[in-house]
Amino acid sequence: MSVVHEKIELTTGATRRRARRISLTPTVTVYLALVALLVAGSVLVGLNGGVLLDQGGILNILTRSTVLGLVAVGQTIVIITGSLDLSVAYLVGLCSLVAAQTMAGSDGMIVPGVLLALGVAAVVGLVNGLVVTVLKVNAFIATLGVALILRGYLEQNYTGPAGSVPRAFQHLGFDRVGPIPIGVLLMLLVAAAAWFYLKRTRPGYHTYAVGGDVDVARLSGVRTGRTIVTAHVLCAVAAGLAGVFLASRLGSGAPYVGTDAGYDLESIAAVVLGGTALAGGRGGVVGTIGGVLILATLDTIFDDLAVDPFFKDVVRGIVLIVAVALYARRKLTRRSA
Amino acid sequence: MTAAGDVVVRLTGITKSFLGVPVLRGVDLELRAGEVHALMGENGAGKSTLLKVLAGVHRPDSGRVEVDGEPVVFATPRDAQAAGIAIIHQEFTLLEHRTVAENVYLGREPVRRGQVDRRKMEADTKGLLDWLGEEGIDPAETVTRLSVAQKQVVEIVKALSTDARVLAMDEPTAALADHEVELLYDLVDRLRARDIAILYVSHRMREVFDLSKRITVLKDGAFVTTALTAELTSDQLVRHMVGRSLDALYPDRATPGELGDVRLALRGAGNARVRGITFELRAGEIVGVAGLQGSGRSAIARAIWGVEPFTTGTLEVDGVTRRITDPRAAVRLGIGYVTEDRKGEGLALRQSIRDNALLVRRAALTGGPGRRKSDLGELLKSVAVVARGEHQEVRYLSGGNQQKVVLAKWLAVGPRVLVVDEPTRGIDVGAKQAVHRLLRELARSGVAILMISSELPELIGMSDRILVVHEGAIAGELPAGAGEEAVMGLATGHGRGEVA
Numbered sequence A: 001m002s003v004v005h006e007k008i009e010l011t012t013g014a015t016r017r018r019a020r021r022i023s024l025t026p027t028v029t030v031y032l033a034l035v036a037l038l039v040a041g042s043v044l045v046g047l048n049g050g051v052l053l054d055q056g057g058i059l060n061i062l063t064r065s066t067v068l069g070l071v072a073v074g075q076t077i078v079i080i081t082g083s084l085d086l087s088v089a090y091l092v093g094l095c096s097l098v099a100a101q102t103m104a105g106s107d108g109m110i111v112p113g114v115l116l117a118l119g120v121a122a123v124v125g126l127v128n129g130l131v132v133t134v135l136k137v138n139a140f141i142a143t144l145g146v147a148l149i150l151r152g153y154l155e156q157n158y159t160g161p162a163g164s165v166p167r168a169f170q171h172l173g174f175d176r177v178g179p180i181p182i183g184v185l186l187m188l189l190v191a192a193a194a195w196f197y198l199k200r201t202r203p204g205y206h207t208y209a210v211g212g213d214v215d216v217a218r219l220s221g222v223r224t225g226r227t228i229v230t231a232h233v234l235c236a237v238a239a240g241l242a243g244v245f246l247a248s249r250l251g252s253g254a255p256y257v258g259t260d261a262g263y264d265l266e267s268i269a270a271v272v273l274g275g276t277a278l279a280g281g282r283g284g285v286v287g288t289i290g291g292v293l294i295l296a297t298l299d300t301i302f303d304d305l306a307v308d309p310f311f312k313d314v315v316r317g318i319v320l321i322v323a324v325a326l327y328a329r330r331k332l333t334r335r336s337a
Numbered sequence B: 001m002t003a004a005g006d007v008v009v010r011l012t013g014i015t016k017s018f019l020g021v022p023v024l025r026g027v028d029l030e031l032r033a034g035e036v037h038a039l040m041g042e043n044g045a046g047k048s049t050l051l052k053v054l055a056g057v058h059r060p061d062s063g064r065v066e067v068d069g070e071p072v073v074f075a076t077p078r079d080a081q082a083a084g085i086a087i088i089h090q091e092f093t094l095l096e097h098r099t100v101a102e103n104v105y106l107g108r109e110p111v112r113r114g115q116v117d118r119r120k121m122e123a124d125t126k127g128l129l130d131w132l133g134e135e136g137i138d139p140a141e142t143v144t145r146l147s148v149a150q151k152q153v154v155e156i157v158k159a160l161s162t163d164a165r166v167l168a169m170d171e172p173t174a175a176l177a178d179h180e181v182e183l184l185y186d187l188v189d190r191l192r193a194r195d196i197a198i199l200y201v202s203h204r205m206r207e208v209f210d211l212s213k214r215i216t217v218l219k220d221g222a223f224v225t226t227a228l229t230a231e232l233t234s235d236q237l238v239r240h241m242v243g244r245s246l247d248a249l250y251p252d253r254a255t256p257g258e259l260g261d262v263r264l265a266l267r268g269a270g271n272a273r274v275r276g277i278t279f280e281l282r283a284g285e286i287v288g289v290a291g292l293q294g295s296g297r298s299a300i301a302r303a304i305w306g307v308e309p310f311t312t313g314t315l316e317v318d319g320v321t322r323r324i325t326d327p328r329a330a331v332r333l334g335i336g337y338v339t340e341d342r343k344g345e346g347l348a349l350r351q352s353i354r355d356n357a358l359l360v361r362r363a364a365l366t367g368g369p370g371r372r373k374s375d376l377g378e379l380l381k382s383v384a385v386v387a388r389g390e391h392q393e394v395r396y397l398s399g400g401n402q403q404k405v406v407l408a409k410w411l412a413v414g415p416r417v418l419v420v421d422e423p424t425r426g427i428d429v430g431a432k433q434a435v436h437r438l439l440r441e442l443a444r445s446g447v448a449i450l451m452i453s454s455e456l457p458e459l460i461g462m463s464d465r466i467l468v469v470h471e472g473a474i475a476g477e478l479p480a481g482a483g484e485e486a487v488m489g490l491a492t493g494h495g496r497g498e499v500a
Helices: A002-022 A026-047 A055-080 A088-103 A107-133 A139-157 A167-174 A182-200 A202-212 A214-219 A224-250 A263-273 A285-305 A309-336 B047-054 B077-082 B100-104 B118-131 B148-160 B178-193 B205-211 B234-242 B297-304 B327-332 B342-346 B353-357 B359-364 B375-382 B399-411 B429-444 B456-462 B484-491
Strands: B007-018 B021-032 B036-040 B062-067 B085-088 B166-170 B197-201 B214-219 B222-228 B262-270 B277-282 B286-291 B312-317 B320-322 B335-338 B417-421 B448-452 B465-470 B473-479
Touching (some): A026 A285, A055 A088, A088 A107, A088 A139, A088 A224, A182 A202, A182 A224, B021 B047, B047 B085, B077 B085, B100 B148, B118 B148, B148 B166, B178 B197, B277 B448, B286 B297, B335 B399, B353 B399, B399 B429, B417 B429, B429 B448, B473 B484
Parallel strands (some): B335 B417
Antiparallel strands (some): B214 B222
């Protein structure tokens, strides 16, 4: 009898263990990787005679994460619908200009400036979404086309920074609440809103459904076109917000502030690194923030170590590929199980 | 509330054409509460179109649709859903990475204070699962982790969650393993007991006779008959469906004089899925392989072709022992394989007929026995592909024509052995006969053919002898013209085969 009992004990133990192992989702993996990276980075920077995780270091990482975080959170939503947005980099620049030029140094124009910039962003997002859904142009091409249109406009009309924001507005870029910069709080707030949208609202559920299988979603009565357009608008508004934030930090609008930082591909990299499937239907904002933090941490470590910038890119490339390869592996093993 | 036996849905004189081609020509159908109504007909008879009319996907050109005696017009699938009609499609319409409850309430998620009410969603799903007696499925489980049968239950629960009173199931057993079919039977019984009207579309005679109260037969889009199942024999049913007797469907078998040398011989071959496989395949004959789904019949084919190679025993091609470890090696030895998954594995759907037909020749036989370009036209003519031209993309062809292109692909390299798995799955009667004739002509020209099929009449009608596979081993061999019972007996492990 006792032998039988033991056997049962063993099997339930094994089942429990298996259940725990499966919960090692990409999101969990990202944060484990982040912790590992912070530890390894601390050691490396420490050996070099510096400190990675003092207050300045942490702030550095968080500040670096702000703009990319804003863009990547929006990008997450579009990617979950199975689409993507390559126009965000130019849009960031455009919105910084719209905000700074509207404000033109006047305190009274802060609110109109912000609203106009976000409105322009929303329109660009709407165009992206409609080209993808109504004209049925592949998202890659559609948003690349819109990106080129934006670039043409920027190159035609601007040679450098333009407009100026009033001093009061620069508080957004430089002030802190306690130790934390307002920008970081803004980014986290946007991320939280996106999380709520995706995980708690019906349109959010439909975002996953459309990305999972557009035909299934349609047959189940989901308005697929509307879902995709909404995702594009939200993504664009997030990019617009990034532009507004940059205007605050720079004091003026800068046409190429988004493209110089490569926010288009960088944001997609952060999303994918965060475990969201590029094909859509799976993933989330929490992972994306993890991805953004990993990229920002890598940058900070490399700066502290004074690493050659080209080598930096090599490492980032490797990290991205390894991460996605790991996620793909997990999918394979689960299917064969 | 409707009582058992009441007519819930009545279709009268439904017609529908696509691009001027009539697909439905005046079809009548009555579905009653608590009754299983089978819809039968060969492929292309119009079953799917009728189902789509019922689902509000297609609008009929003429005819009446009534629900509870009231005429209705379904402009969209939502209208049909609102009228209590739910369709369970042949392919699963579930999101693999979402939970059971999320799938069941997709598009209709309950909302409370601006948020999706997950708790209510899961509780309601649980309620429906319990109502069906499926307590084993957790509403919060991700669909990927469910078995195929469980997924089907979720599919049904999803349909029922719309307060469906009419459930149309399109080939519900197509994706199920045999033991899962029993579970589906139970489920259908429970649905019937709850006064749901069920339209059951299936090719499988046995299921139709086991489950249905009435049968409606369509042929070439026309209504043939509706009859009580109890008053119908399977012979009569086949005649209704095909419009002629079954024997005439198949070409003559090989005469002893037509059999040649042994082309392929397996001796005690096995791998993880099959064991002790021993048989010989001669030039000029068609050997059928029967077996239940999952019995290992396709595993034998895949092993011969090197996809999952044999690990034990020997394999001889033309008397020489060979090890085939990948498909390329098989092709080079003159073995062709027509896969059961035509669209996934058989064809490059977005490429032209020409590119597909030449695919194997270009890929595997560089510098091999090349035929000239002009041969291609002849080749396509010999398989009688109907198309706008050889540059048409194969995805625009009908299933039958696609299958002919697959065959042409192999004919282009002049195979000595051809393994065909479900050669006529999903193609219409006319094309089916063409494929049958083609296979027989190939055999006559000296090709040794191993044919796997889950359609017993086809297998029996075509084969010169039949190997029956059961649980990974050959359970017995039956001569040409064996009865369905004998095959099924061996396939289910009950009967004893006459050893030839």
